[in-house]
Amino acid sequence: MQRPEPQSFDRVLSSMCTEPHPAAREAAERYLATNPGDPATYEAVASLEERAVELLATLADHPTPTDAAGYVTSGGTEANVQAVRSARNRHDASDVNAVVPESGHFSFHKAAEILDVELRTVPVDDGYRARTDAVAAAVDSDTALVVGVAGSTEYGRVDPIPALADIAHDAGALLHVDAAWGGFLLPFTDHAWSFGDAPVDTLTIDPHKFGQAPVPAGGLLARESAALDALAVDTPYLETRSQATLTGTRSGAGVAGAVAAMEALWPDGYREAAERATENAAWLADTLAERGTDVVEPTLPLVAAALPESEFDALREAGWKVSRTAAGELRVVCMPHVTRDALRAFVADLDRIRE
Known part of the structure; x- marks a missing residue:
């Protein structure tokens, strides 16, 4: 049976994925059979994942990239779901909400449904950026998370992240920045979006988009390890006794490919x-x-x-x-x-x- 050829990118103008860097392609193939979900067993790819987090944290201007918390996700959807889950688990209220601009990715609607979190969607301004007055009006003591978008999927806009951080923290909530697509572009702009620009708590940034890593390779970063600690569950039958990720078993291909792409291309x-x-x-x-x-x-x-x-x-x-x-x-x-x-x-x- 003749199998179809892979998709050509010659006329692909709407995707936020791209052709992987040759070094990333080679590294991904080498690590296809490894599982970062059990780092005590698969030590080599676990070491690579630490390197991936360090490199992503460097891009996102984390104050201490070598100590940053995070992991390589399946993509922006998983990272965003995990950010909502972590904030929910860290919040004291029993009925929590998350405040998201209408420009937010559809993954936040998935997260709200899966996690039984109220999603409060607020309008954007004429420039397609989150309206800070609307965000301020939407938060209350039950708000666990405020979301800002840094590179929206429809218009490529960057929300006023420092102002959103102030609103979130004044309300006792956390701030998550979705820079899944924009994260590999924004370091070369004057936009304020990163850990270095504002007290961001968690951040999504995907190597398999502009980072030119193979699919799947997303990224979730956190300012503090407490964000990942809030996600941990016991895994008694594995060598690794707890796990903070969502998907469990993961292919090392995404991890290795992400590291290879970033080492080849940054900055x-x-x-x-x-x-x-x-x-x-x-x-x-x-x-x-x-x-x-x-x-x-x-x-x-x-x-x-x-x-x-x-x-x-x-x-x-x-x-x-x-x-x-x-x-x-x-x-x-x-x-x-x-x-x-x-x-x-x-x-x-x-x-x-x-x-």
Whole structure:
């Protein structure tokens, strides 16, 4: 039986995943059969996971990267679920809530349902950033967690993280930053988003997005080990006697691939990729605007533009892998695999469709 070839990235313009770095691909294959879920048995990959956390903490400007708490998750969804779970477990109230901007990832809705936590969704401003007045009005003594987004999935926006930290801590809550996509771009910007910019308690950052690690390789970081201690359960039949992760058995491929990618690319390789992506996003936004298309000005390299449904459907029929925002705009994410030539071909197809 002939098996289908893997997905080509040539016309993928909407994904926040990308082709892995060659060193990451090789490292992932070497560690396929290892299980970081039992670090006492699989010591080599456990050591690599410590290195992965240190590298992620360095990117996120943790005050002491070598002592940072965290682990390599299956992706941003698991990390966000775990952040909500940790905050719930550390909060005194019996009925807790989490306050999330409407730009928050859908994983927070999953977390709320799974964990029986009330999700309070607050509006964003005209720039698609969390409204601090709305967040302040939503928190109360039962609030366990306030969420800020650093690189939103629809518009690439960065919430006012320091202000959200103040609101959360004044209410006796914790602050979680979802930088799943933005985390590998933001170190090369002036945005305030990291442990070094504000008293962030937990943070999601995914190597398998702009970090160019193989899927799956997400990341959960915490300022203090107490955040992971709140997640620990006994594992009496393993050599490792407790476990703070959600999935249990995990492939070492993601861990090893993440380390290999970060060691190969941090910081200069990521800086170059971020600058190239930013230039590509600016070019696409300007080119679409010149053609009379309404474009949301990009902050990070993500372009949203108003296209009629007929044009969007025609682009899909032409083989372009594009998606829409909730409001219906075309959404293009300028990942490392997205070249200027690909964007020129995309615009040429759009011009042809409009003729």
